[in-house]
Amino acid sequence: MYKLLLRPLFFSFDPEKIHHFTFSLIKFSSKIPGFTALFRSMYVVNDKRLERKLFGLTFKNPVGLAAGFDKNAELYNELANFGFGFIEIGTVTPKAQEGNPKKRLFRLKDDQGIINRMGFNNAGLEAAISQLKKNKGKVIIGGNIGKNTQTKPEDYTKDYLECFNALHPYVDYFVLNVSCPNVGSHAKLNDKDYLEELINAVKNANHTFDKQKPILLKIAPDLNDNQLDEIIELVADTKLDGVIASNTSMDRSGLKASKAQLEAIGNGGLSGQPIKAKSTRTIKYLSEKSNKAFPIIGVGGVHSAQDAQEKLQAGADLLQVYTGFIYEGPGLVKAINKAILQED
Secondary structure, three states: OHHHHHHHHHHHOOOOHHHHHHHHHHHHOOOOOOOOHHHHHHHOOOOHOOOOOOOOOEOOOOOEEEEOOOOOOOHHHHHHOOOOOEEEEEOOOOEOOOOOOOOOEEEEHHHEEEOOOOOOEEHHHHHHHHHHHOOOOEEEEEEEEEEOOOOHHHHHHHHHHHHHHHHHOOOEEEEEEEEOOOOOOHHHHHHHHHHHHHHHHHHHHOEEEOOOEEEEEOOOOOOOOHHHHHHHHHHHOOOOOEEEOOOOEOOOOOOOOOOHHHHHHHHOOOEEEEHHHHHHHHHHHHHHHHHOOEEEEEEEEOOOHHHHHHHHOOOOOEEEHHHHHHHHHOOHHHHHHHHHHHOO
């Protein structure tokens, strides 16, 4: 029903406007008596064989929702009814910010992709905490954290620490988002020495809490082998809990979209099917070169159960969807989980 009826309707409107409309629709329908039970009966697959135990957490299934969909932690309770094993909120920054000027979200329908240059638009730390206090405990929650756009380079770590310390009681794991191509002063966030400094600072803060939370690093799909070797080294040196591979891409090669269309869109991170192979290659390289030394969450171009299996076979321990969820609908999560059970 989604692909036949809803998607054509949704795709006839501006992507960002329809995103907000969909949020309101899910929230409203979830308040109608019986609808939550209906959603869960349609999309949730309950089977112990789907459970995954990683970094001290037990995931009901390995399919999660990537950061960027529920930026302000407004909808995670309702989204849990669509069968996700975990949901990552954010990217959250200390202060609220508008992000980049609109229009900043674009569909590449022929490529089954999306280009965005949102720029960490979010309602800020306090707003996210206010929403997270409503957690009904249905699903594992990840906190994806970043820096404000106007923050000076010498204060980047301060931003991450502010988010980490404040969100610590409310999320189950953390993701340091250092690979988004839509934020300013991106170069420093890719510098290995600075990353080591940042990770160690966050890990030191983690030790001040009675219960420590897993910390992961989200990396770009455009890294070369030398850079990936540095990531493996970094994880080993800092004893980081895991890696998310990968974020959006700046690469525009091999797209069906015309040069004129891409020029009209301009800058932004590319997600969806066009980055599937690049993301899977990154996962495979990290997994093989590190001898599976750390958990990997695989994301990028998962639009089908087969795409998911490719990521798992490449070395991913968990999966995330985002663009695939938009193109394929909520049935995608169930299809992946069913396929995993058939392979079991």
